[in-house]
Amino acid sequence: MGRNTTLLWNGLIPENPIFRLALSMCPAVAVTTTVANGFFLGVAVIFVQVMSSATVSIFKKLIHPRIRIPAYVLVIATWVSVIDMVLPVVSLETYKNVELFVKLIVVFAIIISRLELFASKEPFVPSVVDGFGMGVGFTFGLCLTGAIRELLGSGTLLAGTRYVIDLAANPFLVSLGVQPLLVMILPAGGFFVIGFIMATFNWVEYKITGKIPASGGGH
């Protein structure tokens, strides 16, 4: 595997921002009542992460080490404002569901931590790949949580996707036809699902490496 592939894979599973690094969990719980919402926010995060990583890695020589945090915040805030203005034009309906969280991407710890740990030291291409990998890992986390919650909570899957991908007939719509578990789309359901997914990740790692990883921290 080349280095870029490793970087992509890292972001997806071994260093998944939500389940492994436990960073930026707020949106992971909040917007994941459906897959569509999670996917939409995920795309916004990929955009902001890639653009910020690219910007910082290009201009890293010009940014004085003493002001790097405010400089990073300004860069992120700029790209967040851009995506915040573009998204409603793409799909107003879904944007309304995730509006607050699109604005809050500014304070997502995952983005600034990738800038600080990676993009500020590495050249352009690996920075962009790393940013993309992390963004995709984040989107994967949101979609997985969203899928479980939507399937159990509303008894559908990919409902409302015609707003993201135009599927007028909605061929992927899976209706289970059983009474759904209401608690899953209530706020509490998000906490339960993420807790159990994290435990599953731990369990898989235990089966492979024979060790339980420490995940007591939070940051």
Next chain:
Amino acid sequence: MRTTAVLGLLVLLCAVAVGSAFGAVTTGSASFKGDKGIELTFSVPVDDAWAKKPENLVVYEKPDPDIRISPASIAVAPNRTKVTLTFKDALNTAGEYVVEAKDVSSEGKVVGSTEFLVKKGHFQVLFGLFLGASLIANYVFTKFLGLCIFFGVSQKKDTAVGMGATFTLVMVLSAVFCWALFTYVLTPLHLDFLQIIVFIGTVAIFVQFADTVLRKVNPYLFKKLGVYLVLIVTNCIILAVPLENVLKKHGAAESLIFALGAGLGFALALFLMACVREKLEVCRVPAVFKGLPIAFVVAGLFALAFLGFSGLVIF
């Protein structure tokens, strides 16, 4: 000399007459009584016969002056300054009603017309806002903001209390400042689209400011709270509250109370969680659930409990 005295007396009489006529206009007040009644307080005792005539009291919702609502019954209190109107259907107590009292009659004399505006008191609105931000729509348990810090700092009770207090302080200060910036600088200049950058900048400045001041003024407190100050910048709530203030068009006092409620709600959540996690330390948790996974499940249970606050109305 005599003409002046007579004139003076006339002026005085006029003033009294005008005053008594306008007294009813300016000093009457009205409030909701339950969700089906409106209580009017007149500055003068009104006549029973006048008050009991429905056409003398015209009630309508403020945006719909053409659609009158007629009261089902009208009661006059023994001292005759309080009149209670009761309606068949529940009123919309979140809205505003207007009561026009035509030709108010006191002791058999007509003393002029008056208009009452009936709405929820300012204090009630603020208290509702506070309750909403702290319990009903608790940022951690119903909106899932600030989770990074929530899970990171909730291992011990005393750190939880320190973080909660510091956070509330910075929250209130920066929310009020952001509100002022938005209302007096960004809106007049039509620069609304810069709000995200401006707000995050303001928060960062306040954190830095609190850090510097605390370091110089009270080194002891700084030693205890300094660690949390830096963490505050990565807490979503601190940015979400100013954004919501703008979104919901809150005023200055409302912004302040909303921020205070959000901050205290976060502190409460942090404290509750810390209490449980201290106990969890000595529990036998399945190995794969140790640490964060079990903390998430506990938070889920809290979220279920907080759902019970939904729809809570005290006033």
Next chain:
Amino acid sequence: MNDILKITASLTGICVAAALILGGVFAKTDAARKDIERQEKDHTIQNLLGFGHGHTPPADLKVHQVHRYVIDQPDGTKVLGYVLPTKEGTYVLATIDLMGKPQKVVPLQADAAKMLEEGSRTQAVVAALPGSRATYAETFFVANKGSERLAYVLPGVTQGFKTYIQLMVSVDPALTVTGVAVIKSEEDPGLGDEIKKDFFKNQFKGKTKDALKELKVIKEPLPEEYRDALEPDRIKKKNLSGEKVTEIKSKHIKDDIYALTGATISSRALTRGVVETVTKFAYRLAILDKAIKQDNIPVSF
């Protein structure tokens, strides 16, 4: 010293670059966003009129807007002002006093573009009535097929479980409800939020103006066959014929509104919103139509 200069320069650089990028994007997207919002609204209205999802609207369908204002006159009295489009493409303001008596009709100096924006519209209204203060109240829509009125679409607002619920109701010329849409609400997901579901809001369909006055919310389970007939998805899945659906619906037409399980307050709130919106509109429309007839206003609808 050198450091300070460097830091200041780079931070200023970032800020200027950020402001330029944002300004550019804002200029590009602002118009598009307003356009999309307008389209969304048109889409909702089309849906309510029954022309969404594969039903193409007839070519001669036209939707006209009527704006209502509350006007404070210089002498301290209040009147209602209706901004009406005319056949010639101009606009007039018809004022009606609170007892329902038509007052006067004045032409407005404004074109269609000015009418779209609330700010410029209000300015035009105030300019037509010097000395008065105008407060915008609401906009309702009249759908015409050729010269015949097809339906009205009315905006409404009601106090929900937590905050306001904004809704829209479409009624036919006889003021029987033909559709309900929830525009904006913050009810609990999974509980009160179900008011947006077809099986709840379609219960209002076919309720006449008089039936609405007596309409109640009952805490009984929704009969299964009625639910089948209310949800288009279920009709398709169970292959119900058109006649069967009509038969079930007519059987239940006199039923009250079946409350959502666990969300009685939200159910009552929406019901109250629909009833009040239609009742108020019925009262006002009768007065407005009388005024239009009496003053011979050449309205376009």
